[in-house]
Amino acid sequence: MAMDVWHLQLPVNARRDHGIGSVERMIDIVVLRLTSEGGQTGWGEASPWSVFTGSAEASFAALDRYIRPHVVGRHVGEVSAIMALAAKSVAHCTEAKAALETALLDLQGRIAGLPVWALLGGKCRDTIALSCSIADPDFDKDLTLMARLREDGVRIIKLKTGFAGHAFDIMRLERLRTDFPEFSIRIDYNQGLHHDDAIRCVRDVASFKPDFIEQPVAHHLHPLMADIRNAIDVPLLADESVFGPEDMQVAIDHQIADGVSVKIMKTGGLTRAQTVARMAANVGMSAYGGDMFEAGLAHLAGSHMIAATPEITLGCEFYQASYFLVEDVLEQPFPVHNGMVQVPQGPGLGIRPDLDKIRHHAINAVERDNV
Numbered sequence: 001m002a003m004d005v006w007h008l009q010l011p012v013n014a015r016r017d018h019g020i021g022s023v024e025r026m027i028d029i030v031v032l033r034l035t036s037e038g039g040q041t042g043w044g045e046a047s048p049w050s051v052f053t054g055s056a057e058a059s060f061a062a063l064d065r066y067i068r069p070h071v072v073g074r075h076v077g078e079v080s081a082i083m084a085l086a087a088k089s090v091a092h093c094t095e096a097k098a099a100l101e102t103a104l105l106d107l108q109g110r111i112a113g114l115p116v117w118a119l120l121g122g123k124c125r126d127t128i129a130l131s132c133s134i135a136d137p138d139f140d141k142d143l144t145l146m147a148r149l150r151e152d153g154v155r156i157i158k159l160k161t162g163f164a165g166h167a168f169d170i171m172r173l174e175r176l177r178t179d180f181p182e183f184s185i186r187i188d189y190n191q192g193l194h195h196d197d198a199i200r201c202v203r204d205v206a207s208f209k210p211d212f213i214e215q216p217v218a219h220h221l222h223p224l225m226a227d228i229r230n231a232i233d234v235p236l237l238a239d240e241s242v243f244g245p246e247d248m249q250v251a252i253d254h255q256i257a258d259g260v261s262v263k264i265m266k267t268g269g270l271t272r273a274q275t276v277a278r279m280a281a282n283v284g285m286s287a288y289g290g291d292m293f294e295a296g297l298a299h300l301a302g303s304h305m306i307a308a309t310p311e312i313t314l315g316c317e318f319y320q321a322s323y324f325l326v327e328d329v330l331e332q333p334f335p336v337h338n339g340m341v342q343v344p345q346g347p348g349l350g351i352r353p354d355l356d357k358i359r360h361h362a363i364n365a366v367e368r369d370n371v
């Protein structure tokens, strides 16, 4: 196989504030292309966020410098061996490893004529309910977005809280419950609450009966997560506290949550994401298909993973390609219809990225022809 890597900056249409940090003007992603000896291609995306998982520069270096020697010259059928070598070749950089496994499975699927979900155990669903995040510091802009979501058939939102004070959060919840009663509401603090204040704030928010409340405090505060969980009658989800299966075991041991946000960018790949979801289900915890600030290529990988993972029952948040990016990187729009992600049925990921768009948005690239 040959390997090409691009670092892209993609313009976005709004500002997003989270408890952990903000995004405006653009997001950074890294795109990987593998080319087989026969000339077929497989694509993957790393979607890092510097304050959460890591930087695009680190993802780029992980793929181009540290993982490349374990890929070039190898056979695409050696996915497990390549992923094991990648895991040992560079610490962390989970987004790069997710991009690698995505591209390997896309290439394998293209050659075999099978969708990626078929390579992950087979599908259990054809659609996935879409959740869109409400996170603009200008709430009027989010109300405009809410009207568009309602028109489009979306019926789940995730309100990002904990970045501009408790009163702002309560005001928005009251308005959303009044003006948009047909929506399910989920809450995500992204670690935004101070430990002194956390239980009081979360109790107030829980009175609005959201589907769940996600990661109110810092990722390492396991005893406080357990206390908050016991203080409310709404499910508590762990996100930043659980990256891979190793963290999931800690979360189970300390009983920090009722559910977990599963993201391939945190776990370091699609199969490890399936493992996290299964560990959760084994102890009666729910699983949600979360994401980072992604383009459509990463959404596709997540969709195939969720399609093959019955334990993920709470839908997904693959909204950026449709509602946040000025222009996505795929040849066709990421498939969403009436508020439901449509799982692709064609070989590999089912939809290819547009090479012209990738080159247009690239700020760094290594394109080589060494198969």
Ligand SMILES: [Mg+2]
Residues within 6 Å of the ligand: 188, 190, 214, 215, 239, 240, 261, 290
């Ligand atoms: Mg989250």
